[in-house]
Amino acid sequence: MKTKAPSLRLLLTNAFSIYNKVDELQHTLKSLHVDIAVVTETKLSPDKASVAEVSIPGYYPPIRRDRTAQGGGVAIWLKEGMAYKQLDINSECETLWISVAAPSGMKFGICAAYRPGTSADSDCSIFTQLESDIDKARQSCSHIIVAGDFNAHNREWLGSPRTSAAGEAADDMCCVHGLRQHVTSATRGENILDLVMSDVPGTVSTTTQPPLGRSDHAVVIADFQLTASVDQPTTRTVWRYQRADWPRLSAFLRTTDWDTIIGDDPNISCELLTMRITEGMQHFIPSKVFKTRLQDPIWWTPECSAAVDRKRNAWRKFRDDPRNGALQCTYKLASLDSTRCLARAKARHLDHVKQRLRTGSLQDRE
Known part of the structure; x- marks a missing residue:
C-alpha cells in the first residue's frame, strides 16, 4: 500500500x-x-x-x-x-x-x-x-x-x-x-x-x-x-587563494603532459583535467574544510560557523565554571566576535544581492 x-x-x-x-x-x-x-x-x-x-x-x-x-x-x-x-x-x-x-x-x-x-x-x-x-x-x-x-x-x-x-x-x-x-x-x-x-x-x-x-x-x-527532512551536515572546502604558492603551482602545471590528458573522448578528458588541476590546488593552495547544514541562512559562511562554534565552546566552559572571571571574559569576547562576524557576512550578501538587483542580473525565480 x-x-x-x-x-x-x-x-x-x-x-x-x-x-x-x-x-x-x-x-x-x-x-x-x-x-x-x-x-x-x-x-x-x-x-x-x-x-x-x-x-x-x-x-x-x-x-x-x-x-x-x-x-x-x-x-x-x-x-x-x-x-x-x-x-x-x-x-x-x-x-x-x-x-x-x-x-x-x-x-x-x-x-x-x-x-x-x-x-x-x-x-x-x-x-x-x-x-x-x-x-x-x-x-x-x-x-x-x-x-x-x-x-x-x-x-x-x-x-x-x-x-x-x-x-x-x-x-x-x-x-x-x-x-x-x-x-x-x-x-x-x-x-x-x-x-x-x-x-x-x-x-x-x-x-x-x-x-x-x-x-x-x-x-x-x-x-x-512535505518530504522527510534530515538535516545532515555536509562539508565545504574553502580555498585560501591569497596564500597560494602560485609559482610552484604554475611549475606543476607546466610539467604536465597534456597530450596524455586531452584525448578524443571529451568526458574522460574533462575528468582527467579536473583531477590534475585539483591535485595541484591541494599541493599548493591552503584550504580548510567546514561543516555546513541545510538550515544555515543563504548568507552563512564558513567563518560564521567557526565564530559560532567558538562562542558555543566558550559558553560551555563558562557554564561549567561560572565563577571563573577569565572564562566569562573569553565567552563575552567570543559572543561579540560571533555577532560581528554574522553581521558582516549578512551585510556583504545584502550588498551583493542589491548590486545584482540594480544591474538586473538576478535569475528568474519561481
Whole structure:
C-alpha cells in the first residue's frame, strides 16, 4: 500500500474583524481540513474577546497579538496535537512568530504579519524588521513561512497595476532570504495583497476561497507537500587563494603532459583535467574544510560557523565554571566576535544581492 506523503495546509485571510466570524472560520477550518490558520486584522482586544469566545474545538486557543488601539491585530489557530511554541521575537510591527514541528521532521518558523492599508507606499519598516526576524527564527527552525496582508504592490512580481517601494522591499526580502511567493490569484479586487512566502522545498500550491463574512479579502489556502527532512551536515572546502604558492603551482602545471590528458573522448578528458588541476590546488593552495547544514541562512559562511562554534565552546566552559572571571571574559569576547562576524557576512550578501538587483542580473525565480 502506497503511503501518502505528509502535507501541511495553511489558511490565510484578512478577516476585517474575526470577532463575529469565529463560527464561519470554524466551519471553514473543519471542512477544508486546515492545520494552521493565519488571520490578519482580527480587531481583537482582551476586553472585547475572551479566550473562550474565539476558541475553536479541535484547535488550540488562538495565539494572538492584539492592538492596544482599535483595528489591526494578528492571530494564529493551530490544530490540536501539533507541537509548537511561540518564539521570543518581538517587533514594533504587527508580526507574530511560532515554531511548529511537522510529522515529516521539518521544523517551521511561521510568521503572521499585517501591514495596514493606511501605510505609506514608502513605508518598508515591516520588511526591514522581517529581515532580522527571519535570521532569528532560522536559529531554531529549518524552514520559514511568512503569511499575511502586506498591502504591497509590484507590477512584475505580483502583477499589480503599479509598483511601490513596499512592493520592491517585499520582493527584495524574498530574494535575499531564498523565499518564494506562492499566491497567484487576486485576494482583494484585482490585487494580490495577501502573501504566503516560504523556503519550504517541494510542491506548494494555493487556491482562493470566498471571504469570511463581509470581509473583502479572499481566503487563501496553501498546501505544502512535505518530504522527510534530515538535516545532515555536509562539508565545504574553502580555498585560501591569497596564500597560494602560485609559482610552484604554475611549475606543476607546466610539467604536465597534456597530450596524455586531452584525448578524443571529451568526458574522460574533462575528468582527467579536473583531477590534475585539483591535485595541484591541494599541493599548493591552503584550504580548510567546514561543516555546513541545510538550515544555515543563504548568507552563512564558513567563518560564521567557526565564530559560532567558538562562542558555543566558550559558553560551555563558562557554564561549567561560572565563577571563573577569565572564562566569562573569553565567552563575552567570543559572543561579540560571533555577532560581528554574522553581521558582516549578512551585510556583504545584502550588498551583493542589491548590486545584482540594480544591474538586473538576478535569475528568474519561481
